[in-house]
Amino acid sequence: MPGHTVHSQSHLGGLPMNLFITIWIWIRRLIVACLTSLRGSIGRRQNQNSFLRLCRRQPATPHRWFHAQPKPKWVQHEIIRLKALMPQAGCRTVAHHFNRRWKSRKQMTVSKTYVADTCRKHQYRILEARRKLKHKNPRPIPRNRVWGCDLLIKTDQHGQPHLALAILDHASRACLRLQRLSDKSSWTLLHELVQAVKRYGRPQFIRTDNEAVLVSRVFRFGLWLLGIRQQRIAPGCPWQNGRVERFIGTVKRELARESVAGEREMTRTLWEIRTWYNHDRPHDHLQGRTPVEVWAGIDVFAAKPG
Known part of the structure; x- marks a missing residue:
């Protein structure tokens, strides 16, 4: 009518345009979420099936432990000698003395665990070495030398x-x-x-x-x-x-x-x-x-x- 301003608003099936856009966005998000969940479940199921097929085809192999190379015999003899010379010293102290003496000479070091195992396995040899050191006669040398x-x-x-x-x-x-x-x-x-x-x-x-x-x-x-x-x-x-x-x-x-x-x-x-x-x-x-x-x-x- 003349003299009046008419505001036109688009309708789609009797619904305003803004409400229709909001409903469409929520429906789209719901569809994407369902597809993502379905894809994840299918992937997990495929992984399980492939793992089961792999277990059926290949028998389980035993785990291989890494074994360090054994120390030379002279290292064991030196540990026994140091323990006989220092009976009150602990394994850490014996290891420190060994490493300070032989690391630069022969590039050989030991750990306190190795010293503890050696002392535990060779207790009799340590006692025998102490007895020999105690009763060993020193080499005669001239007086006032x-x-x-x-x-x-x-x-x-x-x-x-x-x-x-x-x-x-x-x-x-x-x-x-x-x-x-x-x-x-x-x-x-x-x-x-x-x-x-x-x-x-x-x-x-x-x-x-x-x-x-x-x-x-x-x-x-x-x-x-x-x-x-x-x-x-x-x-x-x-x-x-x-x-x-x-x-x-x-x-x-x-x-x-x-x-x-x-x-x-x-x-x-x-x-x-x-x-x-x-x-x-x-x-x-x-x-x-x-x-x-x-x-x-x-x-x-x-x-x-x-």
Whole structure:
């Protein structure tokens, strides 16, 4: 009609266009979802059927485990030897010592599991190796050729630590120096070493561990001036300086029985232990003789003439 604006709206079967589009979108989504679900179920069923056919055609093969190559025989012998030398050490410690020694030399390493299995299987061999090491007579060497040097610490009744130096002759097992030190310096150690050289002569070698004061430039320069060659043991291998280590163990055992109250008592106790060790204590590896008798070349068991 004239004077009025007529808004036309499209109809499809009596339904507005917007409502028809919305219904069509939902129907389309429902169809897509049904087709996707049907395709997934068909795929899973095909996979199951193919797996069943594969199982029927091919019999199941047993699983193959990877077996590492066996270690050489010398590795087993070295583990047994290290365990015999360090009976209180754990498997991890033994493995660390083995790897530090043989990784660069022969490119060979072991794990703590291998060490544990070896020690468990060869307990009797370890005990036998310990027995042989304990009763093995060392190779005879000339007197005053090699000296062993090491430090020990003793705490007195007041909790004050006292440092002492021990010097031992390898051939006679004689304690050449067992002296309390005022401080832990290279100059103090060189002074005590010079006193021992003045009294007993100059050795060809002196064997020490890798403590900082024993490998310092001052200490090594002093040894060069004295004409003494230094033998440094491998890190973590105290048995390479076993004579002085065994002597320090004896000294510590005797010091544990004494009550040390100060510096004077410490010096006096060390002097008494050194006198007892050199003159009164027979040594098994010296065939029952004392270190002083071996140093002087006296054989008390030899038949006397007449």
